[in-house]
Amino acid sequence: MTVHTFHLAQVPAAVGVRALSRPPAATSVPGLDHAESLALMRLGAPTVSPDRVQLRRLAMFAQWQDEGAVDRFLADDPLGRHLAAGWHVRLEYLRRWSTLAALPDLPVRAGAWEPDEPVVAVTVARMRIPEVPRFLRWGKPVERLVRDHPGTTLALAGFRPPRTISTFSVWRTVREMEEMVRGRSAVAEPERHAAAMAERRRRDFHHEFATYRFRPLSEHGSWEGRTAIVPQR
Template identity: 50%
Template sequence: MSLFTYHLVKTNYLSALKAYLFPPTSKEVPGLIHAECMTAMTLGSKIFSPSRMLIRKVAVFAQWENEAALENFLEQNSFGKSLNKGWHTRLIYLRQWGKISGFEIPGARDEEDDPEAPVVAVTLARMKLPEVPRFIHWGRPVEKLVRDHPGTTLALASIRLPRTVSTFSVWKKQEDMVKMVHGHSEVPRPKRHSNAMKEKERKDFHFEFTTLRFKPIAEYGVWENRSDIIPGIKQSEPK
């Protein structure tokens, strides 16, 4: 069974640029199925602001053949060693909506969803460039909804120019995330997400889009002076 990981690390500009321009590939890294290397962004921030694109903060979403391949990458690969100085979570796939190229998404799992269990959500999209203004108009309110939602412990966005955009969010309970998606959260303007999805169905912003839901099984390291980000998951020390 394959393993997914999501990594966050703050590094220097040169290392961040190198990761951005020359991300790890399956041809170079044994056991890596696919990886997306992106620049972290602050959800809901103004489009033209220093917090919109945090150049030194690298986000990596990856899929591995097995945990041994991941461990070898973190211990032996120069970029892996850099990522190992940050924070990451290890994830088991639960379900998918939409499709995206590059990854090998497993078939549907028989495991029942636990509404009380923590869950991690990752969205990944390839933009239609002429639709970017519409996407920003409808997307920023959703970013603020997720960022400020009492059910999240961590929520951020990331980008790889010119087309790839992504979000990552950790939810205390799967029930909280589901209510947010359907516009039933007890927060101001709860239908921001559902309204944006209706607009997407009317006229798509992307030529590829997927939302992935995961069961977090471990977390390692520290992100912005925080650890124990995922409820109920014991913090582990990087090897």
């Protein structure tokens, strides 16, 4: 059964650079369909800041043919062994909005969910370089909204030069995530996400953009001393 993973790890800078320049590929990693390697960014950080590209803090989002392929990668692959020392969550795919050329076969919807269950959201975007200043103007308030939202247990973003940006967030409940998306959260300026999406529809920031919803299946390891990042029902 297809499974997705999201990994976080502290790695030597050289490992981070190598992962960004040559991400794991299906041709070289058995059982891998696709992977996105990303340097972490701190949500809401100033545009020109070391926090915007952190080569020693690596993220990877991946689609696999089965969990056995994940286990073999973490045990046998040089990059996989670095990631195995960090944290990752295994995910059941549920829903997508739009699509990526790299992941063409995911159905629009693959399952049902309850409003009070935990959920993981991943976005992947390929930027239009001339639109980056406009994207930052609209996107940074959304970063702060998600980062500070009481419904998230972890929220971060990653970047792979020159134009791939991804966000990852773990939510206590589907309901809280959907309230944020629709601008209905009980927080200051709740409309920030909805306003940015309306601006994207008016004139797209991206060559391609997709949002994915997942059910967390299991989490492994720790991240910055934290375990049990995924809420339990």
